[in-house]
Amino acid sequence: MLTLRNLGKTYSNGVRALEGFSLDLARGEIVAVIGGSGCGKSTLLRLISGLETPTRGTVELNGEPVSQPHPLINLIFQEPRLLPWLTVANNVGFGLAELDGDDRRQQVDAALKKVGLGKLGHRWPKELSGGQAQRVAIARALVTRPEVLLLDEPFSALDAFTRADLQDHLLDIWSETRPTLILVTHDIDEALVLADRIIVMRPWPGRILDEVKIGLPKKRDRASVSFEAVKRQLLTSLTASLQPS
Amino acid sequence: MADLAETGIKAETKASRSVAASVFYGLSRQAMAAIIVPVLGLLFWEVAVAAGWFSGRLMPPPSRVLATLWALLKSGELFNHIGITTVRVFFGFVLGTVTATIAGAVTGYFGLARRLIDPSLQALRSIPSIAWVPLFILWFGIFEASKVALIAVGVFFPVYLGVSGAILSVDRKIVEVGRIFRLSGVTLVRRVMMPAVFPAYVIALRSGLGLGWMFVVAAEFMGASEGLGYLLVDGQQLGKPDQIMAAIITFAVIGKVTDSLLIAATAPFLTWQDSYRRGD
Numbered sequence: 001m002l003t004l005r006n007l008g009k010t011y012s013n014g015v016r017a018l019e020g021f022s023l024d025l026a027r028g029e030i031v032a033v034i035g036g037s038g039c040g041k042s043t044l045l046r047l048i049s050g051l052e053t054p055t056r057g058t059v060e061l062n063g064e065p066v067s068q069p070h071p072l073i074n075l076i077f078q079e080p081r082l083l084p085w086l087t088v089a090n091n092v093g094f095g096l097a098e099l100d101g102d103d104r105r106q107q108v109d110a111a112l113k114k115v116g117l118g119k120l121g122h123r124w125p126k127e128l129s130g131g132q133a134q135r136v137a138i139a140r141a142l143v144t145r146p147e148v149l150l151l152d153e154p155f156s157a158l159d160a161f162t163r164a165d166l167q168d169h170l171l172d173i174w175s176e177t178r179p180t181l182i183l184v185t186h187d188i189d190e191a192l193v194l195a196d197r198i199i200v201m202r203p204w205p206g207r208i209l210d211e212v213k214i215g216l217p218k219k220r221d222r223a224s225v226s227f228e229a230v231k232r233q234l235l236t237s238l239t240a241s242l243q244p245s
Numbered sequence: 246m247a248d249l250a251e252t253g254i255k256a257e258t259k260a261s262r263s264v265a266a267s268v269f270y271g272l273s274r275q276a277m278a279a280i281i282v283p284v285l286g287l288l289f290w291e292v293a294v295a296a297g298w299f300s301g302r303l304m305p306p307p308s309r310v311l312a313t314l315w316a317l318l319k320s321g322e323l324f325n326h327i328g329i330t331t332v333r334v335f336f337g338f339v340l341g342t343v344t345a346t347i348a349g350a351v352t353g354y355f356g357l358a359r360r361l362i363d364p365s366l367q368a369l370r371s372i373p374s375i376a377w378v379p380l381f382i383l384w385f386g387i388f389e390a391s392k393v394a395l396i397a398v399g400v401f402f403p404v405y406l407g408v409s410g411a412i413l414s415v416d417r418k419i420v421e422v423g424r425i426f427r428l429s430g431v432t433l434v435r436r437v438m439m440p441a442v443f444p445a446y447v448i449a450l451r452s453g454l455g456l457g458w459m460f461v462v463a464a465e466f467m468g469a470s471e472g473l474g475y476l477l478v479d480g481q482q483l484g485k486p487d488q489i490m491a492a493i494i495t496f497a498v499i500g501k502v503t504d505s506l507l508i509a510a511t512a513p514f515l516t517w518q519d520s521y522r523r524g525d
Contacts, residue, residue, distance in 0.1 A: 074425060
């Protein structure tokens, strides 16, 4: 269970990136956070991951406060951010340094297979396509078995086909260990395909405008009538988020 | 079936042989391209002296320089000079590289150290190298110590600048990956910072080594009885331009050879690099 209480971040240059963000996430829940640029979406993930410290409020995982990077919380960035001097397999095993060689190899192999890259372990990152590299980044985060997985617009740099493919793939992977997912995106369809709940944010300062519960089954048909209906509701809310307050 | 398998093997060895041949061909073509300009230059020089356009007394033709080189080589004198000079460069390079790497790492990593030390080092850097010579002779004497110290000074600054600059420009995004996996302090340096700065470090070492070869001449000018720098001074004092040329050519060759050795030694650690025209 992840609890965010009244989170706020004001940067040293006076920018109020986030204000009064409170949210409770049950274990295994998938929450999407959408909104235009400047509404504090990325800042939110940086605060939860411990990369930055909040100026106000707290992050708690299972009742314990989180103030720095936590073993059970992992973050997948917008870019793959693979370490170019490590092979694909060693990138995936980056967070498993404390395991011995055989154990690590087994887990890395399993993780690579899970993201469909079982045969590419020996390659260099420069030899991968954008979609493959992002799969490796997903494997690297998953192999440490996080309880909370944060995704910062992870598919935004990919083409539409690869994106849809990886979205479905993410759901398959999620169904195995069921971590809590927080997905920041500016792609409404992506939020609708993946999330149980969607948080709509508005900028200056970044804060919650609306919360939409998606009552659709997990495997969603992007062309169904019910999907379209929820999408329309969401678009109305999003349009309101862009109006000046 | 057996026949089929055998032909398969034969075909494979043939293929690998032709790959090896094309690699060799590519390399030799590269060497050819590198040699064209100097060979044309030498030919022109030889012809110009023979035709009387230049005075052969002050501009000895390549044939005479080669004869001098050959004589020095045969008497074993050349190897002796090369050996002495190389040993001086080696010790100066090691001393300069080690101190520069430590200083660069400290100022690159710790902001306070950078604010305290870097301005002074930058001021020292702008002192003309030859200005140190009288002081080093007073401090370390006329023999090896002062020479090694001067070479070390020459090597120090490019390596220092390279290391501290490389650390300062390590991509924040890569460092954040390390932080997400809870690396900090020594492990973050070892697993993220060091590999990230390595390509820039190799370039810094190369320019350091190049300066080492330059500074050894200055060092050997300040009183040496052996070494390639001594050959230069001796050639000037006794009016032997062919000996000066021979020494200059030797500098060019060993400078290039040691640079290539440095590249070859570090190349296996840099195969991961994804750079413009890599392997060209």
